[in-house]
Amino acid sequence: MYQKDRLNNEITILQKIKNLDYILIISVALLSIISLFVMYSTDGGEVLFHTKNHFIKLAVFFPLMIFVAFFNIKFWHNFSYIIYLLIILLLVWVSFFGIKSSGSQRWMDVYLFVLQPSELMKVAIILCLAKYYHRLKIENVNSFTSIIFVLSLITIPIIFVISQPDLGTSILIALSGLIILWLGGVKFKYFMYSFITFLISLPFIISFLKPYQKLRILTFLDPDRDPLGAGYQIIQSKIAIGSGGLDGKGFLKGTQSYLDFLPEKHTDFIFTLFSEEFGFIGSVGLLILYSIIIFRIVRIGSISRSNFARLFCFGYAFAIFIYIVVNLSMVLGLLPIVGSPLPILSYGGSSMLATMIGFGIVLSAKINHKQIIA
């Protein structure tokens, strides 16, 4: 038995390829192809800037996902903390020397593209906490010091991200971290207490929000209060989606996006364009594709022998789910507008890089699902 395990540790390249999760890879590939078509549509049915760049990023990052998969899951376990610290350093660097754009400072130039370290943190926080809970004794999970320590791990990057300012990514980092807390076994009542505390302190928090953030919340509650100003995006987005109907207006025929009524159609509002052109059927199809991906990740987690891989997969599956829910709720007018991209579909290198690395680690967990990590 021990021998078998030992053998498993040294599986051949061929076996590694065999062990890859092809349903996940095909689903991600399918999503990538869809994203190219949608990007082509945002460019008005021509191969222009966004389509080209999106293609290049896919061409680089998709192989990167496979590349990442070939590292043993143990490697990711061993380097989790270092990766976390590295990205904290990047966040610090960005807060001093980052590129400024439309009022926030969150990017750094890495020659190939502009990197947004906060996007990478969304994956790194899961990696880091998965390792922490993997190593933590179950008896100590609910100890005061451990909870405080974990919360600090989550809070430190958030402080940097929120000061960029970037509320959307902060929330996603927080949720990604908290889910590991939950999975790790932190008592339900603690979540209840903090949720109640959160609700009570909500007015206080709101008073700390920037004026434009307050406006977003007000606009969410009543988009018609300023239809051409703050409410414009959400109204136009709902019009686009609603007018899509059952089977959509057809590929390249989305008038709302084609005629520039949609704001940010390449990035946060990409689903709006997709939904306008492909309708209810297309939208549900896309959701099913995402669901397959999430389900596959959960499944890989549940067959993993190590709790690290398990925690990472479950956590990452939830993170993907949360990205989708936050993004869709936003464009459907169910949540206030917070900047959050839709995985793979939205234009943006950092988000895609982080997502692909995440998928890569999940695939690594699949290849090495029998790996035991001490």
Next chain:
Amino acid sequence: MIKSNSGIRKTDVINRRMFIIGAAKVIIFAGIVARLFSLQINENKKYLTLSDKNRIREWKLPPTRGNIVDYFGNIIAGNLKVYQLHIIPEQVENFNYLLLRLKNLLDLSEKKITKIKKLKSELKPWDSIIVSENLTWSQFVKINNYLYDLVGVKPVMTISRNYPFKDVYTHVLGYVSQPNEEEILANETVQERFVPGMKIGKLGLEKRLENHLIGTNAIQRYEVNAYGKRINQLEHQKGKQGSKIRLTVDTEVQKACGELLKGKAGSISVMDIYTGDIIAMYSSPSYDPNLFLFGISQDEWQLIRNNPLKPLINKTLSGLYSPGSTIKPIVALSALENNVIDTKFKVKCTGKIELYGQTFHCWKEKGHGWVSLKNAMKQSCDTYFYEVARLLGVDRLNITAEKFGLGKKVLGEYFENEKKGLFPSTKWKKNNLDRGWVLGETLITGIGQGYIQSTPLQLCMMTAQIANGGYAIKPKIVVDNNPMTLEEAKISMLGGELHGSDKKLFKNKKNIKIVQEAIFSSTNERFGTSYRSRIDDPKYQFAGKTGTAQVKRISKRERELDLELEQIPYKDRDHALYVAYGPYINPRYALSIIVEHGGSGSKAAAPIAKKLFKLIIDRHELRKKQSNFEEISI
């Protein structure tokens, strides 16, 4: 083993908690699908409408004005294709270069260039700038030849008002031009249909019948983007041309009037004595209304405005003149009707009569001797009519004159600039001048001088109502839905007699006859004032009365000098008048002619009637065939 146990326990915790999350995920995704369903399936229609409202924008185009035609269907105000030049700034590569090219090609002024530059800065880059509203064909061809070099220039064909007979109908039709804000707000229909570049009636029938002529806008639907730029044309909804208006006028007669008054200031009106149809209504001099369509140049405008013959005044309707001797038939009729005189009544004319220390002169210094009504009318003896007026009194004369249409508007509401004139009475003077009537004023009223003021059209109508046997007519210039034939008109008049309605203007039909015969003698018997202008052929034979209206009081010295017309300054010369009707047997048409400062009526005005009557009578047969040729909706 303990460690492994802890690991297994931990795995259990993770799995359990994952299961809870899994359930939550399903519920949340279901919620999102439900939201999608409600937006895309339940509220699809609402959002589809909103999406269309977003992307579809309507552009109204100027409506096409209805044509105005004469009695014979000839277009007298129509529409013409015009060639325009537009620039679309966003398509222009080098704006200054383009302007330079256009300046050379079209001879644009420096002022125009500055104006275009100003427009460019005011408009959105995709809104077109109109460089020239009306290119000549050769300019249009030139532009098309160089089009390859003029990027961003668009030659456009559009429709514009056109008056093919130029100055012939100006005072009837008026003209159209760009309205100002007040004019748009003044008319609800215009306000509703107005689009930039549209022209509306500014004067005359074009203004009065605006709501009939205007037509409805064509509508173009465009797909626009979020910034309002047009992307695609979706559909084109045709507008309806405005109603066609048919007038009672005859272009041939109208044109002849214009030629007869060429170089003179004056007016000619011709009227059907039974139906009241206005055959011609010309005020001279006139001007070309086409000049106003695209904005008249300052030079041309000054030329029209400063012309001493005053082309801007519609003399037929707003010119007020003393009727002079043309009033004498009414004076005679009034005296007969009131039994003041009869045909045997005679007055001795010595050239002047003295009354209350004032001397009243007859035009003939030597006098006419003993004259009866017929002779007095024939030779237009003033002394006779002084005496008749004295016996009659101004108030009785006023009643008859007003019955025949003096002192009242003839066409009513059709022309804003029509004046109602004045026929004085003792009451009028008391109320308006706060002075008592003086008998001397009655005398000069009897020869059509003094306070009395009339428009040429009033004199024409007065004559028509004497000619038709003394029945009231309602003059009109627009053919209505059921134009009356002669028979119908006559029956209606006789019907009026039977039912004692106000159509009958006389008490005793014999009196009308007496006056008609007196007028006839004035033209067709020796010593008649217009004997030289007579036509012997009974087909064209007409009866008329001359008039000479003094512009200023003639001093004793001037009377003694007895100057020739040419020796008197233009401004001081008498107005020449003539009213007539014909043919004498079975009369059908009446006319009035006035030549401002033309001298005497017999020399300046009556000869015009001679030339005109032949044409009018010749056109009569054609006109008879023409009636009721189509339905007109007004």
